[in-house]
Amino acid sequence: MSKKAWILNTCLGVLLSGCANDRTDEVEAEADGQALRKVTLKLDWYAEPAHGGFYQALLNGYYEEAGLEVEIQQGGPGVMPLQAVALGRVDFTLGRIDDAIIGVDRGLPVQLVAAYMEKDPQAIMFHASNPIDSWEDLDGKSIMVNPGNAFVAVLRKRKQIDFSVIPLDYGIQRFLKDPDFIQQCFVTSQPYFAKQQGVEVGVMLLSDEDYSPERVVITNTTFAEENPEIVKAFAESSLRGWKDYMEGDPSKTHEYLTGIHNGNTDELNAYSHKAMSEYKVVFGDASLGESLGLIDESKLEKTIETLRDLEIVKQELRASDLIDYSILPEAVRVPVK
Structure with a gap:
């Protein structure tokens, strides 16, 4: 490694460590006199029905019931949410599972939390x-x-x-x-x-096309190691929100989405919700063993292998380099019947 590269890696390591520690300190803050843990979710785009389950969890109080005060930040063109969570600027973000794999291959300290869409839309x-x-x-x-x-x-x-x-x-x-x-x-x-x-x-x-990377929640590795109970609580609450959004009444969430982003309309919200259902985007195909939240270890290994075959991923990564199943809800590990 060149001297210039060594200096760059060293500085990046210090920066990542410092940012992660800052976020860890922030989650201990109290809100309104209650011991709610403050965490931030950075979206991969402007708020839209494709994020509906997270807003359903927020509006229905599922995060608060789990002891979390969640701030959802919108994304947009040019936003790099994976880098934001790697640097510890936010606690959670969203992306495709192959993007997370590529990030880890390139040295980003990130790991998987749960799949909120079993099929990429x-x-x-x-x-x-x-x-x-x-x-x-x-x-x-x-x-x-x-x-x-x-x-x-x-x-x-x-x-x-x-x-x-x-x-x-x-x-x-x-x-x-x-x-x-x-x-x-x-x-x-x-x-x-x-x-x-x-x-x-x-x-x-x-x-x-037999290449179906899930859309997943991603967190910072240091944050997960130091706050496993927060990661699990966020995953459980988010999946609860998604199940309720898809199977229950999404009207309150749709009204909220229309209010916070002018690109949303009643008609678009209804269309998007119906499309997610018809294409089995969120729950996947039960006949294939898919279910909300699941990150199947063998499928993850297969995706890594595909990316290596294409020479997009260089390292000999394993599923364990991307996910710690021991701190995650059962729905992430085992298909829900």
């Missing part, structure tokens, strides 16, 4: 008039996607196809104007906006 969206029936039909096309997404390499290698990548701009204006345009989307949102503009769309869910 990311998809490829195209005009219904565009004759695309399979992944092979994408060969030779141009697709607007996030260039850093691992699924780009997965599709190219597994399907033996090639396509040009247009960097994602997080909008659908180009899609609306060009019937041949293809782009990455969330099945819970962009198809709705396209249909609102009179464009019928088709989608192919990326999780249907």
Whole structure:
């Protein structure tokens, strides 16, 4: 290792340690005379129905019942939530499980807490008039996607196809104007906006390509080691919120989401909630042994192996490098029947 690299790593280590200790001190603070532990959740995007379970837990008092005072911070374009939790600036964040694996491979001190979506709602969206029936039909096309997404390499290698990548701009204006345009989307949102503009769309869910990284809650490794009871309480309360959001009455949460982000509407909230149910995004497919919260160890090992085969991950990582099942709820370890 060069002297410059050694200095950089040393400074980063000091910074990470200091930030993590600061957050540990903060969670001991009392709120309103009660011994509530203050923790922060950083979203990966603006507040939307895809975060509904966390807001359901907040509004219904599930976090407070577990002794937590939770602040939910919104994300947006350019926000790097994984780095924020690695630096100890927040206690929890959200992301795809493969992003967490890549982060650990690159030295970030983060670990997994629970899966809040068993199936990633990311998809490829195209005009219904565009004759695309399979992944092979994408060969030779141009697709607007996030260039850093691992699924780009997965599709190219597994399907033996090639396509040009247009960097994602997080909008659908180009899609609306060009019937041949293809782009990455969330099945819970962009198809709705396209249909609102009179464009019928088709989608192919990326999780249907035998590469289905869960969307997960992520925390700082030092924070988890020093506060295992907080991590477990946050996981249990969040999963309770998600179950209630999907199976109970989401109206209060939808009203709240509309109030805190002007991109949300009653119609979008209803569409997103229905899409999550129809595509089995949150609970997964019970026939495959999937259930809310579960991070299956063998599947995690398989995802790591896939990323190594693609040379995206360099280290010989194991599931134990990413998750400590001993401090987590049973739902994370064992499928719920």
